Amino acid sequence: MSSRNVWLLVASALAVTVATIVWYTTDAAAVGYTVAYVALCGLAWWSALRRQSPRDRGPWALVAAALSLWGAGNVLELVEYYLVEVPHLTPDVLWLGGYPVLAVALVRMARRRAPGRLRGAALDGMTVAVAAGVASWQFFIAPWLAEGYTVVESTVTALYPVADVVLLAAVLLIALSPGTRTAPTRLLLCAIFGYLGVDVGLNVGLYFADYAAFEPLNSVILLANALLVAAGLHPRRAELTRAGHQVPSLHPARVLFLGLALMTAPTLTLVSSGIGQDQILALVATAVCAAFVLARFTIAVREQERAQASLVFQARHDPLTGLANRTTLGDRLARQVAAPDAAVTVLYLDLDGFKQVNDQHGHDAGDAVLLAVAARLSAAVREGDLVARLGGDEFVLLCPGVPEDEAVRLAERVLHDVAQPVAFRGHQFTVGASIGIAARAGGAGEGAAAVLRTADAAMYQAKRLGRGRWILAEPALAG
Numbered sequence: 166m167s168s169r170n171v172w173l174l175v176a177s178a179l180a181v182t183v184a185t186i187v188w189y190t191t192d193a194a195a196v197g198y199t200v201a202y203v204a205l206c207g208l209a210w211w212s213a214l215r216r217q218s219p220r221d222r223g224p225w226a227l228v229a230a231a232l233s234l235w236g237a238g239n240v241l242e243l244v245e246y247y248l249v250e251v252p253h254l255t256p257d258v259l260w261l262g263g264y265p266v267l268a269v270a271l272v273r274m275a276r277r278r279a280p281g282r283l284r285g286a287a288l289d290g291m292t293v294a295v296a297a298g299v300a301s302w303q304f305f306i307a308p309w310l311a312e313g314y315t316v317v318e319s320t321v322t323a324l325y326p327v328a329d330v331v332l333l334a335a336v337l338l339i340a341l342s343p344g345t346r347t348a349p350t351r352l353l354l355c356a357i358f359g360y361l362g363v364d365v366g367l368n369v370g371l372y373f374a375d376y377a378a379f380e381p382l383n384s385v386i387l388l389a390n391a392l393l394v395a396a397g398l399h400p401r402r403a404e405l406t407r408a409g410h411q412v413p414s415l416h417p418a419r420v421l422f423l424g425l426a427l428m429t430a431p432t433l434t435l436v437s438s439g440i441g442q443d444q445i446l447a448l449v450a451t452a453v454c455a456a457f458v459l460a461r462f463t464i465a466v467r468e469q470e471r472a473q474a475s476l477v478f479q480a481r482h483d484p485l486t487g488l489a490n491r492t493t494l495g496d497r498l499a500r501q502v503a504a505p506d507a508a509v510t511v512l513y514l515d516l517d518g519f520k521q522v523n524d525q526h527g528h529d530a531g532d533a534v535l536l537a538v539a540a541r542l543s544a545a546v547r548e549g550d551l552v553a554r555l556g557g558d559e560f561v562l563l564c565p566g567v568p569e570d571e572a573v574r575l576a577e578r579v580l581h582d583v584a585q586p587v588a589f590r591g592h593q594f595t596v597g598a599s600i601g602i603a604a605r606a607g608g609a610g611e612g613a614a615a616v617l618r619t620a621d622a623a624m625y626q627a628k629r630l631g632r633g634r635w636i637l638a639e640p641a642l643a644g
Contacts, residue, residue, distance in 0.1 A: 166398040168348070174398070175352075178205070178391030185384040198387060199239055205390045206236045212397040220277065221406045225397050227270035232390055234263035257321050264328035268335035271357070275338035277406045282343055289423060290337030294330055296426035301326035303433050305368045329364050332357065341419060345404040352396035353405060359389030420459050427455045483554040485532060486539035494553035494561055498613040501565050502605060510567040510604045512576055513620035514542075516558035516583070517597035517632040526592065533589040534596060541582040545575065561617070569604045569637065576600045576635035584633075599627040600635040 166174075181201045188194040209232050213225035238259035245256070275283060305326045310319050336357040339350070363385050370379035396402060431451050435444045481493040489497070501509045516538065523531035535558065542552045542560055551563040562579070564572065579600060586593040601623025605616050619638045627636040 166400070168400060171348075171395045171399050174208075175388075175391055175395050178388050182384050182388040185387065186381045189381040189384065195243060198384065199236075199243060202236050202239055202387060202390065205387070205394050206232045209233075209394050209397065212394065212402075221403065224270045224273040224277070224406060227266055227273070228393060228397065231263040231267035231270065232393070234259045234266065235386070235390075238263075261321070261324055261328055264332050267357075268331050271332075271335040271339055274405050275335075275342050278339070278344040278404065278408060279342040280408055283338060286338050286341035289341050289419060290334050293337060293422055293426045294334035296429035297333055298327075298330045299430055299433060301330060303437065325364060326368065329361055333361060336361075339405075344408075347401055347404060349396045349399040349402045349405055352392045352399065356389045356392035356396065359385060359392065363389070420463055424455055424459050427459075428452055486536060486554050488539050488543070488560075489551055489553040491553065491555050494551065494555070494563060494617075495613060497551050498563055498616065501563070502613050502616060508566055508568070508605060509616065510564045510569070510572040510602065511616055511620040512562040512564070512572065512579070512635075513601040513603070513617070513624040514560040514562065514579065514583075514598050515624055515628065517599055517628075519558040519596050522594050522596065526589075526594070530589050530592070530594060534587050534594055537587040538583055538596070541585070542579065545578050545582055561620070567604075569602075572602050572604060573635065573637065576602055580633065580635065597633040599624055599632050601625070601627060601638065602635060603638045 178201065181197060185194045185198045206229065209225070209229035213222055213229045238256040241259065242256045275286070279286070306323045309322050312319070314322070336354065340354055344350070363382055366382050367376070367379050370376075370382075396405065428448075428451065431448060435448055438444070481490060482488065483490050498509070498511070501507055516534075519531065519534060522534055535554075538560070539552070539554065542562065546552060546562055546564065549565065550567075553561045553563065555561060562575070564575065567575070580598055583596065583598045586595050588594075601620045603616050603620035603623060623636040623638040627634050630636070
C-alpha cells in the first residue's frame with residue numbers, strides 16, 4: 166500500500182473514532198465502531214499473509230491475531246447487549262488474551278530488527294516496567310482488590326494492569342533497541358502507547374468519577390488499531406522485522422525515564438507511609454545521588470558509543486581516503502540489485518601511471534595522488550551515489566538510476582578530472598584512468614557480483630585498447 170493510502174486509512178479511523186466518542190451512547194456508533202474494527206482486523210490479516218518471507222509474516226500474523234481477539238471480545242459484548250446472554254466474563258478473556266499475543270509479536274520484531282543487540286534495551290525496559298508494575302499495584306490493583314468483589318471479578322480486573330505492564334515491557338524493546346526509525350516504527354509505537362494510555366486513563370479516571378464518565382475513551386483503541394495496521398501496510402514496513410546498521414545511541418529521554426524508574430519505589434514508599442521533614446530530606450538525597458549515578462552512567466555510555474562508532478566506520482571505510490570500502494560497496498550494490506525494478510550503473514576505475522608515481526617518488530606521493538583522486542570522484546557524483554576504493558588504485562562509482570548515456574557523460578568528466586595534475590612538495594604528478602561501465606536495467610536478473618565483474622572486465626578492455634578511456638560493457642554482458 167502506498168504511503169498516501171496508509172495516511173488515508175489513519176485519517177478515516179480518526180474520523181470514525183471522533184464520531185464514536187461524540188455519539189457514544191447511540192446504536193449507530195456501536196455498529197459503526199464494530200464494522201470499522203472488523204475491517205481493520207481483515208486488513209491486518211491481509212497485510213500479514215501477503216508477505217513473502219515467513220520470518221516477516223510471523224510477527225504480523227500475531228498482531229492480526231491479537232486484534233482479532235480484541236475484535237471478537239467486542240462482538241461478544243454487542244451480542245450480549247443486544248441479543249442473548251453469553252457466559253460471564255467471556256469478552257474479558259478474549260480482551261486479556263490479546264495482550265500477551267501482541268507482546269510476543271513485539272518481542273519477535275525487536276529480535277529481528279536488532280539481533281544480538283537487545284541486552285541494553287532489555288535491561289532498561291525491565292527497569293521501567295518494574296517501576297510501572299509497582300505503581301500499578303499501589304494505585305490500581307491493590308485498591309481494587311480491597312473493594313470486596315468476588316475472586317473472579319477481582320482477578321480479571323487486576324489482570325488488566327498486569328497485561329499493560331507486559332505490553333509496556335515488550336514495546337520498550339523496540340523503542341530502546343537500535344534500528345531504523347521512520348514512519349512504520351513511529352506508527353507502531355504510537356499505537357501501543359495509545360493502548361496503554363487508554364487503560365491508564367480509565368484507571369486514573371476512577372479516582373475522580375464513575376466509569377461511565379470515561380467510558381467513551383475506549384473508542385481511541387480503534388485509532389490505535391488503525392495506527393498498528395498502518396505500520397504493517399506502510400511501504401517501509403520491513404524496517405520493523407529486518408536488521409539495520411545503525412549504531413545504538415543513548416537518547417536523553419532514556420536517561421530521564423531510567424531516573425524516574427529509580428525514584429519510583431522510594432517515592433511510593435514515602436507516599437504510603439506518610440511524608441515528613443526527614444522523609445523529604447531522604448527523598449531529595451536519593452534523587453541527587455541517582456542524578457550523579459546517571460550522569461556518570463551517561464558519560465561512560467557516550468564514550469563507548471564514540472568508540473563503537475569509530476570501529477564501525479573503520480570496518481566499512483577505507484582508512485586512507487575515507488571512502489566506502491569493498492564491504493560497504495557489496496552491501497549497497499546487493500540491496501540495489503535486489504530491487505526488481507531498480508536500475509543501477511557501476512563505473513569501475515583503475516588509475517593509469519600511478520605505479521610510476523608510487524615507485525619513483527615514494528608512498529607519500531602515491532597517497533597524495535589517491536587522496537586527490539578520491540576528492541575529485543566524490544565531487545563528480547550525485548549526493549545519493551557511492552564512491553568506493555577497493556584497494557590499491559582501484560575505485561568504483563555506484564550510481565543508482567543512472568541511464569547509459571548519463572553514465573558515459575560521467576565517465577568523460579571523471580577522465581578529465583582525474584587527469585588534472587596533483588601538486589605535492591614542489592612536484593606535479595599526472596595520472597590517467599581506465600573506466601569500465603556496466604549498466605543493469607531495471608528487472609534484470611544478475612546479482613551484485615556479476616555486475617561488478619562485468620564492469621571490471623570492461624575496465625581491463627579499456628586498458629588493452631590504450632588506457633585513458635572508458636568502455637561500456639556489451640548488453641549481453643551487462644544484462
